[in-house]
Amino acid sequence: MATKVHNSEGWLYDPILPDTDSWPIVKLSREREQFLKELVELSIQNIKESLGNNPANLKDELARTLYTEKIRLNQTPWKADRPDEKDFWSKVKKDMVRINAGHENPHAFGHEDLIERIVKRYAEEIAGVFDVKAYDFAKGFTTFMFARLLNASQGKGFSRFWDSRHNLHDKIHLVGEIDHIRELAKQGTLIVVPTHFSNLDSMLIGWAIQSIGLPPVLYGAGLNLFGIKIMAWFMNRLGAYKVDRRKKNLLYLETLKMYSELSLRKGCNGLFFPGGTRSRSGMLEKRVKLGLLGTALQAQRMNFIEDGDDAKKIFVVPVTINYNFVLEAQSLIDQHLKISGQEQYYVENDDFSTSSKMMRFIYKFFTASSEIAVRFGTPMDLFGNRLDELGNSYDPHGNQVDIKKYFYSNGEISKDLQRDAEYTRMLGEQIVKSYHREAVVFSSQIVAYAAFRIFKKRYNRMDLYGLMRLPSEELVIKPKQLMDTVDKLVTRLREMHANGEVHLEAEVIDGSLSTIVKKGIANLGIYHAKLPLMYNDQGDFESQDITILYFYHNRLEGYELHKVI
Amino acid sequence: MSSTRSSDTKAPVGVLGGGSFGSAIANLLAENQPVYLLTRSEEVAASINTTRNNRGRTMHANIIATTQVKDVADNCCLIYPIIPSAGFRETIKSLAPFLTPEHILIHGTKGVDVQLPPGVSLTADYKLNPKKVNTMTEVILQETIVRRVGCLAGPNLASEILDDQPAATVIASHFDEVIKIGQRTLRTPRFQVYSSNDLTGVEIAGVLKNVIAIAAGALNGLGYGENAKALLISRGLVEMIHIGKHLGGDVVAFLGLAGVGDLIATCSSPRSRNYTVGYRLAKGETLDAILADMEEVAEGINTLKISKSMANYLGYRAPLTETIYEVLFGGKTVEEGLEYLMKFPFYVDIDRSMFGAD
Numbered sequence: 001m002a003t004k005v006h007n008s009e010g011w012l013y014d015p016i017l018p019d020t021d022s023w024p025i026v027k028l029s030r031e032r033e034q035f036l037k038e039l040v041e042l043s044i045q046n047i048k049e050s051l052g053n054n055p056a057n058l059k060d061e062l063a064r065t066l067y068t069e070k071i072r073l074n075q076t077p078w079k080a081d082r083p084d085e086k087d088f089w090s091k092v093k094k095d096m097v098r099i100n101a102g103h104e105n106p107h108a109f110g111h112e113d114l115i116e117r118i119v120k121r122y123a124e125e126i127a128g129v130f131d132v133k134a135y136d137f138a139k140g141f142t143t144f145m146f147a148r149l150l151n152a153s154q155g156k157g158f159s160r161f162w163d164s165r166h167n168l169h170d171k172i173h174l175v176g177e178i179d180h181i182r183e184l185a186k187q188g189t190l191i192v193v194p195t196h197f198s199n200l201d202s203m204l205i206g207w208a209i210q211s212i213g214l215p216p217v218l219y220g221a222g223l224n225l226f227g228i229k230i231m232a233w234f235m236n237r238l239g240a241y242k243v244d245r246r247k248k249n250l251l252y253l254e255t256l257k258m259y260s261e262l263s264l265r266k267g268c269n270g271l272f273f274p275g276g277t278r279s280r281s282g283m284l285e286k287r288v289k290l291g292l293l294g295t296a297l298q299a300q301r302m303n304f305i306e307d308g309d310d311a312k313k314i315f316v317v318p319v320t321i322n323y324n325f326v327l328e329a330q331s332l333i334d335q336h337l338k339i340s341g342q343e344q345y346y347v348e349n350d351d352f353s354t355s356s357k358m359m360r361f362i363y364k365f366f367t368a369s370s371e372i373a374v375r376f377g378t379p380m381d382l383f384g385n386r387l388d389e390l391g392n393s394y395d396p397h398g399n400q401v402d403i404k405k406y407f408y409s410n411g412e413i414s415k416d417l418q419r420d421a422e423y424t425r426m427l428g429e430q431i432v433k434s435y436h437r438e439a440v441v442f443s444s445q446i447v448a449y450a451a452f453r454i455f456k457k458r459y460n461r462m463d464l465y466g467l468m469r470l471p472s473e474e475l476v477i478k479p480k481q482l483m484d485t486v487d488k489l490v491t492r493l494r495e496m497h498a499n500g501e502v503h504l505e506a507e508v509i510d511g512s513l514s515t516i517v518k519k520g521i522a523n524l525g526i527y528h529a530k531l532p533l534m535y536n537d538q539g540d541f542e543s544q545d546i547t548i549l550y551f552y553h554n555r556l557e558g559y560e561l562h563k564v565i
Numbered sequence: 566m567s568s569t570r571s572s573d574t575k576a577p578v579g580v581l582g583g584g585s586f587g588s589a590i591a592n593l594l595a596e597n598q599p600v601y602l603l604t605r606s607e608e609v610a611a612s613i614n615t616t617r618n619n620r621g622r623t624m625h626a627n628i629i630a631t632t633q634v635k636d637v638a639d640n641c642c643l644i645y646p647i648i649p650s651a652g653f654r655e656t657i658k659s660l661a662p663f664l665t666p667e668h669i670l671i672h673g674t675k676g677v678d679v680q681l682p683p684g685v686s687l688t689a690d691y692k693l694n695p696k697k698v699n700t701m702t703e704v705i706l707q708e709t710i711v712r713r714v715g716c717l718a719g720p721n722l723a724s725e726i727l728d729d730q731p732a733a734t735v736i737a738s739h740f741d742e743v744i745k746i747g748q749r750t751l752r753t754p755r756f757q758v759y760s761s762n763d764l765t766g767v768e769i770a771g772v773l774k775n776v777i778a779i780a781a782g783a784l785n786g787l788g789y790g791e792n793a794k795a796l797l798i799s800r801g802l803v804e805m806i807h808i809g810k811h812l813g814g815d816v817v818a819f820l821g822l823a824g825v826g827d828l829i830a831t832c833s834s835p836r837s838r839n840y841t842v843g844y845r846l847a848k849g850e851t852l853d854a855i856l857a858d859m860e861e862v863a864e865g866i867n868t869l870k871i872s873k874s875m876a877n878y879l880g881y882r883a884p885l886t887e888t889i890y891e892v893l894f895g896g897k898t899v900e901e902g903l904e905y906l907m908k909f910p911f912y913v914d915i916d917r918s919m920f921g922a923d
Binding site for chain 2: 383385397404405406408410416419422423426
């Protein structure tokens with residue numbers, strides 16, 4: 001069992017691997033050249049395979065890549081792009097013209113050479129470096145900063161900056177199956193899959209993983225974030241790999257996937273946000289992106305092929321990050337309402353695009369926000385089965401399962417990409433279910449849900465957009481009505497909690513109705529310029545901004561709670 | 566067990582359920598490879614193994630009957646559960662401990678499963694949340710570690726298959742691998758096997774059509790002709806799609822062999838059990854009397870209760886379903902039911918929103 005050590009920063013767990021040299025992520029960085037070579041080889045192999053090993057297809061794909069990359073260079077240049085991007089692609093284009101004009105080589109050697117150059121460039125761009133010293137520094141620095149900011153915020157400004165009376169763990173609750181996950185981390189490879197609501201998530205989850213004593217995880221970060229200097233400095237040294245959402249060509253995607261697969265095969269714990277981007281609606285993820293998740297299936301199958309029964313297993317750790325307020329709520333919900341859920345490119349918006357804005361964000365976050373709960377959910381294998389401490393899988397009736405056989409056909413492991421894709425889809429569904437089970441419901445979310453549903457019922461002839469345009473004079477609720485609705489919600493949520501269908505913060509589990517409402521109102525989106533719900537002069541509840549109220553309400557969608565009110 | 570399966574195509578295949586459809590499928594499979602057939606009673610198993618006789622049906626020489634689920638699971642990697650929905654979960658539970666992730670299950674049960682709290686039954690006004698309704702695939706996924714699942718659907722009237730008449734089926738699965746192995750094991754010169762990736766849609770279509778089949782039998786029992794039947798089938802399809810959507814079924818699935826194809830076959834055949842129920846009701850028999858001398862379950866009756874309770878929950882008018890329900894359980898005669906339906910203000914033939922994002 002883990003020993004908890006109480007130090008000045010709060011309750012921390014011992015690191016499970018104190019010797020940094022034994023971290024797979026450190027090894028990976030040390031052997032970077034070798035790793036990149038392997039990555040390029042395997043990626044090319046996969047690219048060719050998916051093109052039916054046909055040189056003509058290869059040529060077409062190359063032309064397509066060149067074309068889309070040219071468009072990207074012209075239309076969406078980013079600060080984080082390498083300075084020689086234009087030169088590189090011009091050279092590729094020239095060489096391609098030369099090869100095509102020269103002669104139709106049936107073996108397409110010239111084209112293969114080009115593919116290799118491009119994949120190599122992508123591989124180098126994607127792969128990060130891990131630097132133990134920077135990691136130690138960042139670890140100390142974030143904890144220090146978080147704690148200072150927190151103390152400053154609890155008192156009256158910076159006079160309390162050096163005070164240590166409030167510790168970070170009072171504010172950020174790390175809960176869930178931490179001991180189990182620590183045991184699993186000793187047995188196999190973890191992929192941590194958190195919900196995604198705020199840009200703060202990456203930092204928070206990094207800090208949380210380190211706090212529970214796990215070695216660092218490898219994570220993908222949007223290339224655009226590398227345009228922010230402070231972020232880039234840390235991420236470049238903490239093993240983050242770069243994901244460029246603009247590049248949708250086969251060569252890039254195969255290289256990216258192979259990077260993820262290969263690092264998992266080498267035992268590096270991974271982290272990614274399966275929702276892809278932050279939830280703009282404020283709802284828990286309803287579906288997840290399968291691309292990177294699929295690489296875990298590939299890695300697991302390869303582990304079994306290479307090591308048989310001794311193969312390392314890959315474990316999935318769903319994590320919910322639960323906020324009382326999301327600083328970006330306003331811009332997120334605006335975008336959601338504008339595009340109504342349609343997928344499209346979007347450039348990171350203004351609330352987070354430079355170093356100074358980011359620092360302001362973090363400062364606001366710690367000075368304004370109330371508690372955050374990071375819940376480490378029940379871990380599972382890649383097929384959604386339950387695990388014991390040693391990482392053995394079990395069926396619903398408690399029989400042990402040999403998951404290697406999920407890859408069997410005719411008694412042996414076979415490669416069937418369609419099958420793996422289907423397993424991945426099923427895993428995605430399991431993760432979504434798990435998010436709903438593992439979410440921690442705050443009183444603020446209940447109050448937001450109740451209030452929004454009251455308005456929705458009152459103006460039931462209006463569509464969503466009509467509701468969003470209501471002036472605040474119309475958005476008033478008598479205390480009795482809100483209390484009654486909250487009462488019904490809490491009763492139902494407690495039932496669900498007893499059935500293991502959701503988690504609740506302490507006040508919601510056994511607090512009185514008035515405590516819940518009071519705490520809810522006090523914490524609901526408190527930083528926003530216009531409050532989603534507050535007491536007005538008459539002692540009634542009033543919403544100054546129904547769009548934000550809608551955002552926080554959305555968090556409790558998917559539980560069928562409207563049926564009880 | 567893997568040694569007996571290696572890569573040869575003659576690995577034995579399992580069938581759970583020795584009813585008429587189970588027997589028909591077992592006989593088809595036995596033309597291609599050995600078959601382990603699970604029956605409930607020792608006597609039936611013994612009779613099949615010694616005299617090849619299963620309550621009047623002749624069984625193929627390649628069939629080994631057993632009453633032990635373990636025999637089937639240990640010897641067969643591919644298993645076809647073909648058992649009434651009412652006993653489906655129990656049988657799958659008893660099979661579960663012997664299954665490995667290598668197993669593949671393709672079921673042929675056209676019914677759904679509902680887990681009600683103790684003491685609750687599906688009464689006329691019970692509101693049933695569609696989320697509590699499970700397809701047979703969902704039951705398998707909930708109770709076992711098997712992930713590679715598929716289903717058999719489409720018009721396959723057991724008695725016709727047993728008579729060696731030409732027929733076809735649809736195997737639906739999300740896994741191409743499951744469809745391929747299903748086709749390989751089932752296909753014979755008189756039995757064509759189509760494929761679909763829309764597992765849920767195909768399952769739901771196959772389930773819901775049984776309710777309409779009861780009404781078709783009733784119309785025929787009253788002596789009405791093809792106009793009336795065409796009316797029933799087209800209205801019935803609309804209702805199936807509406808209810809099916811809430812169970813996760815997609816409109817397109819209802820247009821295929823497993824949807825409208827199956828609907829037409831069952832609505833036209835005196836050999837269908839559900840059709841027979843309606844036919845005999847129209848001839849004046851009571852439901853109890855009909856059920857008392859039916860050898861096998863008419864799935865449509867259970868599905869009808871479930872569809873009705875779901876419509877209650879959804880606040881959705883399903884005039885056909887409601888009327889058939891009234892006739893079976895509410896004391897209405899078939900004539901009264903028909904009269905009510907003819908007066909119901911449908912007006913619009915097809916509601917276009919059905920095909921939209923709604």
